[in-house]
Amino acid sequence: xxxxxxxxxxxxxxxxxxxxxxxxxxxxxxxxxxxxxxxxxxxxxxxxxxxxxxxxxxxxxxxxxxxxxxxxxxxxxxxxxxxxxxxxxxxxxxxxxxxxxxxxxxxxxxxxxxxxxxxxxxxxxxxxxxxxxxxxxxxxxxxxxxxxxxxxxxxxxxxxxxxxxxxxxxxxxxxxxxxxxxxxxxxxxxxxxxxxxxxxxxxxxxxxxxxxxxxxxxxxxxxxxxxxxxxxxxxxxxxxxxxxxxxxxxxxxxxxxxxxxxxxxxxxxxxxxxxxxxxxxxxxxxxxxxxxxxxxxxxxxxxxxxxxxxxxxxxxxxxxxxxxxxxxxxxxxxxxxxxxxx
Amino acid sequence: xxxxxxxxxxxxxxxxxxxxxxxxxxxxxxxxxxxxxxxxxxxxxxxxxxxxxxxxxxxxxxxxxxxxxxxxxxxxxxxxxxxxxxxxxxxxxxxxxxxxxxxxxxxxxxxxxxxxxxxxxxxxxxxxxxxxxxxxxxxxxxxxxxxxxxxxxxxxxxxxxxxxxxxxxxxxxxxxxxxxxxxxxxxxxxxxxxxxxxxxxxxxxxxxxxxxxxxxxxxxxxxxxxxxxxxxxxxxxxxxxxxxxxxxxxxxxxxxxxxxxxxxxxxxxxxxxxxxxxxxxxxxxxxxxxxxxxxxxxxxxxxxxxxxxxxxxxxxxxxxxxxxxxxxxxxxxxx
Numbered sequence: 001x002x003x004x005x006x007x008x009x010x011x012x013x014x015x016x017x018x019x020x021x022x023x024x025x026x027x028x029x030x031x032x033x034x035x036x037x038x039x040x041x042x043x044x045x046x047x048x049x050x051x052x053x054x055x056x057x058x059x060x061x062x063x064x065x066x067x068x069x070x071x072x073x074x075x076x077x078x079x080x081x082x083x084x085x086x087x088x089x090x091x092x093x094x095x096x097x098x099x100x101x102x103x104x105x106x107x108x109x110x111x112x113x114x115x116x117x118x119x120x121x122x123x124x125x126x127x128x129x130x131x132x133x134x135x136x137x138x139x140x141x142x143x144x145x146x147x148x149x150x151x152x153x154x155x156x157x158x159x160x161x162x163x164x165x166x167x168x169x170x171x172x173x174x175x176x177x178x179x180x181x182x183x184x185x186x187x188x189x190x191x192x193x194x195x196x197x198x199x200x201x202x203x204x205x206x207x208x209x210x211x212x213x214x215x216x217x218x219x220x221x222x223x224x225x226x227x228x229x230x231x232x233x234x235x236x237x238x239x240x241x242x243x244x245x246x247x248x249x250x251x252x253x254x255x256x257x258x259x260x261x262x263x264x265x266x267x268x269x270x271x272x273x274x275x276x277x278x279x280x281x282x283x284x285x286x287x288x289x290x291x292x293x294x295x296x297x298x299x300x301x302x303x304x305x306x307x308x309x310x311x312x313x314x315x316x317x318x319x320x321x322x323x324x325x326x327x328x329x330x331x332x333x334x335x336x337x338x339x340x341x342x
Numbered sequence: 343x344x345x346x347x348x349x350x351x352x353x354x355x356x357x358x359x360x361x362x363x364x365x366x367x368x369x370x371x372x373x374x375x376x377x378x379x380x381x382x383x384x385x386x387x388x389x390x391x392x393x394x395x396x397x398x399x400x401x402x403x404x405x406x407x408x409x410x411x412x413x414x415x416x417x418x419x420x421x422x423x424x425x426x427x428x429x430x431x432x433x434x435x436x437x438x439x440x441x442x443x444x445x446x447x448x449x450x451x452x453x454x455x456x457x458x459x460x461x462x463x464x465x466x467x468x469x470x471x472x473x474x475x476x477x478x479x480x481x482x483x484x485x486x487x488x489x490x491x492x493x494x495x496x497x498x499x500x501x502x503x504x505x506x507x508x509x510x511x512x513x514x515x516x517x518x519x520x521x522x523x524x525x526x527x528x529x530x531x532x533x534x535x536x537x538x539x540x541x542x543x544x545x546x547x548x549x550x551x552x553x554x555x556x557x558x559x560x561x562x563x564x565x566x567x568x569x570x571x572x573x574x575x576x577x578x579x580x581x582x583x584x585x586x587x588x589x590x591x592x593x594x595x596x597x598x599x600x601x602x603x604x605x606x607x608x609x610x611x612x613x614x615x616x617x618x619x620x621x622x623x624x625x626x627x628x629x630x631x632x633x634x635x636x637x638x639x640x641x642x643x644x645x646x647x648x649x650x651x652x653x654x655x656x657x658x659x660x661x662x663x664x665x666x667x668x669x670x671x672x673x674x675x676x677x
Contacts (some may be wrong), residue, residue, distance in 0.1 A: 087600025181499030
C-alpha cells in the first residue's frame with residue numbers, strides 16, 4: 001500500500017517539476033514575443049497547412065512528402081494534418097480550424113466529402129487565408145480559391161480508349177469496378193471510361209458493376225462474385241490500382257488473365273511492377289507530387305505578393321503500358337518507374 | 343449484502359488510512375483527468391502563442407461536442423458494465439434521417455423522426471441485452487454492422503447537405519459578454535450533462551444504475567428491478583444519441599454515411615480517460631466531460647505546437663492506459 005502511494009507521490013513530483021520547467025521556458029518565450037512586438041503568427045517562415053483524407057494511403061503520403069519538400073525549398077513551414085479515414089469530415093473540419101487558429105497563410109486540402117467541409121473552408125477564407133483543393137474538387141468548385149488536380153474524366157477516357165483498342169474488335173463484355181458511389185472522382189473516371197470506350201451506362205456490353213470503395217479486398221471479392229455469375233468477360237474497368245490488383249487475383253484464380261484486358265488509373269510504383277509482370281494491361285498515371293509542389297508555391301506566392309491563386313489547374317495524366325497500341329500516346333514502365341509515386 | 347456497494351465507498355473501518363494525494367485520486371475518479379486537462383492547457387499555453395485565446399477555447403469546446411455527447415450516452419452504458427459499439431452508427435443513421443426526410447417533410451418532422459429512430463435503435467440494443475441476456479459487446483457489435491449498413495442503404499451512396507434552419511440550429515453562434523463565442527449546441531450539451539449528472543447522483547434511478555453496474559445479483563437482491571433499469575439506460579442513451587445527431591448537423595451541415603466511423607471508439611476513449619471504469623459502477627459524467635475535452639485539447643495543442651499529429655494518437659493511447667491502470671489500482675485497494 002505504502003509502495004503504491006510512493007509511486008503516486010513520485011508521479012506528482014515529476015509533474016510538478018515539468019510544470020516548473022515549462023514555466024521557466026515560458027518566461028523566456030514571453031520575452032521573445034515581447035521583443036518581436038507582435039503575435040507569433042506574422043513572424044518567421046510562411047506557414048502552409050496541408051489536410052489530406054488520411055495519412056496512411058501511400059497516395060496521400062506522397063502528396064505530403066512532396067509538399068514537405070517544396071515547402072523546405074521555398075523556406076516555408078508545412079503543417080500536415082489528416083482525417084482518420086476517408087469520409088472523416090469532422091476530422092478535416094477540426095484540422096482546418098486548428099490551422100486557421102495557428103495563423104497559416106494558406107491551406108491545401110483534399111476534401112473527403114466534396115460538401116462536408118465547406119463551412120470550415122469559408123470561415124478560413126473569411127480570415128484571409130487562401131484555400132486550395134488538391135486532387136479532389138469541392139462542390140461547388142468555387143468554394144476554394146483554386147484547384148490543382150488530375151482531370152479525372154480525361155484519365156478515365158484514356159483508360160477506356162486503351163481497353164477498347166486492346167480488344168481488337170472483339171465484342172466487348174465489360175465489368176466495371178467502381179469506387180464510392182457519389183464521389184466526384186468515381187463519377188468522373190467512370191464517365192470518362194464509358195466515353196473513351198464508346199458505350200453508355202446501361203449498355204448491354206456492361207455485364208456487371210460493383211462498388212468497391214477503392215479497396216483491394218473488396219474488389220477481389222466483388223470480382224469473384226461477378227465471375228461466379230458469368231466468366232464470359234474480356235474487359236475490366238478499375239477505379240484505381242488496388243481494384244486492379246483485386247481484379248487480377250480473382251481472374252488469375254480462374255486462369256482468365258490472358259483473356260481479359262484490365263485497365264486502371266493511379267500511377268503508383270507498385271503498379272509498374274504489376275504491369276511488367278503482366279497482371280494488367282495499362283494504367284493512367286496521375287501526378288500528386290506536382291499537385292503538392294504547385295499548391296505550396298501558390299501559397300508562398302500569395303504570402304509574398306498577395307496574388308490569390310484561382311481556377312482549375314490540370315496536373316495531367318499519362319497512359320502507361322508496355323504494350324503500346326497505334327493511335328494512343330503512351331509511355332513504357334521504364335518511364336513510369338521514374339515518375340511513379342508511393 | 344452491502345459488500346458490493348462498498349467498492350465505491352472509499353473509507354472503510356478496520357483499515358489503516360492515510361488520506362493524501364493518492365487517496366484523493368483514487369476516491370474521485372474525475373480528479374486525475376481534471377489535473378491532466380489543466381496540465382495540458384497550461385503546457386500548450388506556454389508552448390504556443392495561439393493556444394490560449396478565447397477563440398481557441400470556444401473552438402476546443404465546439405470540437406468536443408459531438409464525441410462528448412456520444413460519450414455521455416456511452417458513460418451510462420459503461421456504468422452498467424456494458425459497452426456500446428454502435429452509438430456513432432446510430433447517430434449517423436439519425437443524421438441521415440433528419441437530413442433526407444427533413445428535406446421532404448420539413449426540419450421539425452425530420453428532427454423528430456431522427457431522434458425517434460435513435461431511441462428505437464437504443465431500445466433494440468437494450469432489449470437484446472436484457473431480454474436475451476446477451477453480452478452488450480456482442481449485441482452492439484452486431485448493431486454496429488447492421489445499423490451502419492442500413493444507413494448506407496437508406497442514403498444510397500449519397501450525402502445530404504442540410505439547409506433547414508432548425509436542423510442546423512445547434513451550430514448557431516452567439517456571443518457571451520460580447521467576447522466569448524458560444525454555439526447553441528454548447529448550451530444544449532451543458533444542459534444535457536447537468537441533467538444526466540443530476541439523474542445519476544441525486545435520484546434513486548442513478549443509484550440503481552451504479553448498483554447494478556457494481557453487482558447485478560446484489561442489486562437484484564436489494565429489490566432493484568435490474569432489467570427495467572438496464573433497459574432504461576439504453577433507451578436514455580438512444581435519446582442522447584439522437585441529440586448527438588442534431589449536434590452533428592449543427593457542427594457540419596451535411597449528413598454523410600461515411601462520417602464518424604471511429605466515433606464509437608472515440609467516445610469510449612473519452613469515457614475511459616475520464617475515469618469511468620470499464621467494469622461498471624465507478625465514474626461519472628464529470629469525468630467524461632473532462633475526458634472529451636482532453637482529447638480535443640491534445641489535438642488542438644499539438645497541432646498548434648507544430649508537432650506531427652500522429653503523436654496526438656500516441657498521447658491519447660497512453661492516457662487511456664494510464665486511466666485504466668488507475669482504475670485497477672483503485673479496485674485492488676478497495677478489495
